[in-house]
Amino acid sequence: MTRPPRLSRRQKLILAAVGVVIVIAVALGVGLGLGLKHDDDDGGDEEPVPTFTSSPAPIPSAVWEPKANSSWQIILNAVLDIDPNNPSVEPDVEVYDIDMFIHQNTQVIPSLHKLGKKVICYFSAGSYEPYVPDASQFPKADIGKDLQGWPGEKWLDIRSTAIRNIMVARIQLASKMGCDAIDPDNLDGYQNENGKDLTANDSADFAVFLANEAHKLNLGVGLKNAGEIVKTVLPFMQFAVNEQCGQYKNCDLFSPFIAANKPVYHIEYPDGAPKTISATEKNSACSAPGAQGFSTVIKEMDLSGWVQYCDGRTEDTKVVS
Known part of the structure; x- marks a missing residue:
């Protein structure tokens, strides 16, 4: 020994x-x-006590307020192919979430409006993307670490005045284009190795900042993922956009939106997408614990025109090739 x-x-x-x-x-x-933790702690994750750099502003009555269970489609990798002179689109849903920049010089948004659709305009608010039109405006000092799995994309210091000014300009562009709301992505840098020491409170503060700026122009705004700050920012959001809460088993974090009659536009990416999704995969996506009342769609990861709904219906929205 x-x-x-x-x-x-x-x-x-x-x-x-x-x-x-x-x-x-x-x-x-x-x-x-x-x-x-105190003895009376329930063991759940506590949300941060918010410290906002600017006071949340009242929401104008003209801001679009969608209701829970509204139907939708999301396409971010291509321009929708719609004839502005004789518009039509499938699926016939209430809301389309589309990439803002690639639709900037098209007639897609007014065409969708002619069809009675609401349009959410997507852009990344929390990350730098080298291929967007305003990429040269981002100060190097405000650019952090890489987003894992997304080559060239990097986290941003969302506390920076320069970054916030860029986002204000993007919100103004969304208004000019006729968007009904914005879908600002990557607000969850605090959950990742971001290189800027971001906290959940930073994300909550940034979300409220974006909401204030959007509401000034009568635009709605959604919380993208970032489930830990839902209760903090819920009063200032019109909806949530969630990815993979079924897979990660945290849909309950977003259920306060449904309780407030605000939609959770929910996406799952089963391995079988597109077109070969098993019944088990579909049921797992559509019956995830805590996701009751969510507006669930099944998509492939690149968010192309293909979509499957929980009633089994599939559609393939026509896009410009």
Whole structure:
């Protein structure tokens, strides 16, 4: 049997000092409640106490307020192919969520309006993308680490005045284009290795900032993912857009939107998408715990025109090739 090595006097002194520090730290934690859960804690994740850099503004009555269970389609990788002189589109749903920049010089939004559809305009608010028209405006100092799985895309310092000014210009573009609302993506940098030490409170503050700016122009705004800040920002959002809460088993975080009669536009990406989704995959996506009342669609990861709904219906929206 091998004996453990003997500790030198110096090592013993170091260990003793470390022990004293630990005892003091624990005593302070117990006495002051620093970072420790109380006995009455339910064990769930607590939302941050919000500290907003600007006060949330009243929501104008002209802002579009969709209702829970409204139907939708989302297409982000291509321009919708709609004849502006004789518009038609499938599926016949209430809401279309489309990429803002690639539809900038088209007649797609007025064509969808002619068909009685509402239009949500997507852009990434929390990340730098090298291929968008305003990419050169982003200060290098405000660009953080890579988004895992998205080559060239990087997290942004959403606290930066320069970044916020860029987003204000994007919101103004959305208004000019006739969008009914915005879908600002990547508000959940705090959940990732972002390189800018972002917190959940930073994301909540940024979400409210975006909401204030959108509401000034009578645009609705949605919370994209970031389930931990739902309760904090819910009063200022018109809807949520969620990806994969069924897969990650956290749909309950978004259920407050349904309780407030606001839609959760919910996407799942089963392995079988497109076209070869098993009944088990569909049921898992459509019957996820906590997702009751969600507006669920099944899509492939690139968010092309193909979609499947929970009633089994599939559609393939025509796009410009």
